[in-house]
Amino acid sequence: MAKSLRQPKGPGVLIRIDSVTKRYPDGTVAVDRLSLEIPDRSITVLVGPSGCGKTTTLRMINRMVEPSEGTILLDGEDIQRQPVTTLRRSMGYVIQNAGLFQHRTIVDNIATVPRMLGWGKQKARARAAELMERVGLDAALAKRYPYQLSGGQQQRVGVARALAADPPVLLMDEPFSAVDPVVRKGLQDELLRIQDELGKTIVFVTHDIDEAIKLGTMVAVMRTGGHLAQYAPPAELLSSPADAFVEDFLGGDRGIRRLSFFPSAPLELTSDPVIPLDATAEQIAAPDAPYLLVTDADGRPLGWSAPRDLVAGEIRPDRLLSHGRPFVPGTDSLRVALDCAVLSPTGWAVAVDTGGRVTGVVSQATIGEAIRTAHAAGRDDEKVAG
Numbered sequence: 001m002a003k004s005l006r007q008p009k010g011p012g013v014l015i016r017i018d019s020v021t022k023r024y025p026d027g028t029v030a031v032d033r034l035s036l037e038i039p040d041r042s043i044t045v046l047v048g049p050s051g052c053g054k055t056t057t058l059r060m061i062n063r064m065v066e067p068s069e070g071t072i073l074l075d076g077e078d079i080q081r082q083p084v085t086t087l088r089r090s091m092g093y094v095i096q097n098a099g100l101f102q103h104r105t106i107v108d109n110i111a112t113v114p115r116m117l118g119w120g121k122q123k124a125r126a127r128a129a130e131l132m133e134r135v136g137l138d139a140a141l142a143k144r145y146p147y148q149l150s151g152g153q154q155q156r157v158g159v160a161r162a163l164a165a166d167p168p169v170l171l172m173d174e175p176f177s178a179v180d181p182v183v184r185k186g187l188q189d190e191l192l193r194i195q196d197e198l199g200k201t202i203v204f205v206t207h208d209i210d211e212a213i214k215l216g217t218m219v220a221v222m223r224t225g226g227h228l229a230q231y232a233p234p235a236e237l238l239s240s241p242a243d244a245f246v247e248d249f250l251g252g253d254r255g256i257r258r259l260s261f262f263p264s265a266p267l268e269l270t271s272d273p274v275i276p277l278d279a280t281a282e283q284i285a286a287p288d289a290p291y292l293l294v295t296d297a298d299g300r301p302l303g304w305s306a307p308r309d310l311v312a313g314e315i316r317p318d319r320l321l322s323h324g325r326p327f328v329p330g331t332d333s334l335r336v337a338l339d340c341a342v343l344s345p346t347g348w349a350v351a352v353d354t355g356g357r358v359t360g361v362v363s364q365a366t367i368g369e370a371i372r373t374a375h376a377a378g379r380d381d382e383k384v385a386g
C-alpha cells in the first residue's frame with residue numbers, strides 16, 4: 001500500500017516527553033534531554049543503533065525506569081502523579097521473545113491481565129479467544145503451552161496478551177526481532193491491520209530502519225548518547241534527512257524506498273498492446289508496440305510476445321514470455337510498479353484490478369516520468385510547508 005495515504009487518526013498528542021534525561025547510577029547518560037510529542041492513535045517508532053537509549057525511553061513511559069530529569073505527560077497528566085499500577089494498566093507491553101509465562105497455557109497467558117483485574121474465568125477466556133482470532137492464531141492452540149508454539153506464534157500471543165485489557169497505549173520493544181524475515185513481515189502486516197481496526201497509541205522500538213519506515217506514522221531517529229537526531233514522518237525522513245548521521249542510517253537506496261510513499265494510481269496506462277488469446281491478424285498487427293500482452297478469456301495476463309512471433313488462431317500460451325508480477329493501481333505504490341517493470345522481460349509492467357484482470361500496461365519510461373512528477377510535487381509541498 002502507498003504509505004503516504006496513512007495519516008495519524010487522532011487529533012491529539014497522547015504522550016508528551018518533555019526534556020527527559022536518564023542517568024543511570026554508574027553515570028551512563030542513556031537519554032539526554034529528549035523531547036517528543038507522541039500522537040494519539042498512531043504508531044511512533046524509536047529507532048537507532050544499539051545502546052542509543054530506545055529501551056530506556058520506552059521504559060520511562062511505563063515507569064519501569066524513572067527519569068532523572070524532565071517530565072512525561074500522558075493525556076496531559078504527569079505520569080509521576082499516577083499510581084504505577086493504574087499507569088501500567090493503561091499500557092500493554094510487548095517484548096522480544098514474547099516473555100510468556102511458560103507454565104501457563106496460551107489462553108491463560110492472554111487472560112492474565114483481565115484475571116488480575118478481577119474478571120471471571122469464563123469472561124477472561126472468552127476475551128482471550130476473541131484476541132487469538134484478532135491476532136491470527138488458530139483456536140486449536142489455546143490449550144498449548146508456549147514451548148509448543150513457533151517463535152512467530154509466541155509473538156502473536158505476546159501482542160494478544162498486551163491487548164487483553166484494551167489499553168489505549170501499547171509499548172513494544174523489538175517485538176519482532178527474534179523471528180525470520182518472512183514471519184517478521186507477516187507480524188508487521190498483522191500489526192498494521194490490527195492498528196487499523198483498534199487505533200491504539202503505539203510506541204515501537206526497533207533498530208531496523210526498514211521496520212521503522214514500514215510501521216511508523218512518526219519515526220524518532222536516536223543516536224548514541226540518547227540524543228534525538230530527527231523526528232519526522234517516514235516520507236520526510238527519506239526526502240530530507242536532517243544530517244549525515246540520519247542519511248547514513250537510512251542507507252544508500254533511500255530514493256528508491258521513498259517511492260513506496262507515492263501511489264501508482266496516477267500512472268497513465270495504455271491498453272493498446274493488450275490482445276486476447278483468440279486475437280485476429282488485424283488485432284495483432286494494429287498496435288504500434290514492440291511487445292503485445294496476451295490475455296485469457298477472462299482478461300487475465302498470459303504473457304508477452306513480439307507481434308512478429310504471433311499467428312492469429314495459433315497463439316500458444318506456453319510460448320509466451322512471462323508477464324511478470326502485476327501491480328494493482330490504487331493499492332500498490334510507485335515503487336511496486338517500478339519493480340514490476342524492472343523485473344518484466346519486456347520492461348513493461350502489467351496493471352490488474354483486484355480480481356487479477358488486466359487494466360493496462362505501462363512502460364519504464366512512463367513510470368520514470370511519474371517519479372519525476374511525484375518528486376517535483378513533493379518539493380513543492382516542502383516549499384509550502386517550509
Ligand SMILES: Nc1ncnc2c1ncn2[C@@H]1O[C@H](COP(=O)(O)OP(=O)(O)OP(=O)(O)O)[C@@H](O)[C@H]1O
Pocket residue numbers: 024025026028029030048049050051052053054055056057207
Ligand atoms: N541499568 C543500567 N545501568 C547502567 N547503564 C545502563 C542500564 N541500562 C542501560 N544502560 C546503558 O544505557 C544506554 C542505553 O541503553 P538502552 O538499553 O536504552 O539502549 P537501546 O537503544 O535500547 O539498545 P539496544 O538496541 O541494544 O537494545 C546503553 O549505553 C546501556 O549500556
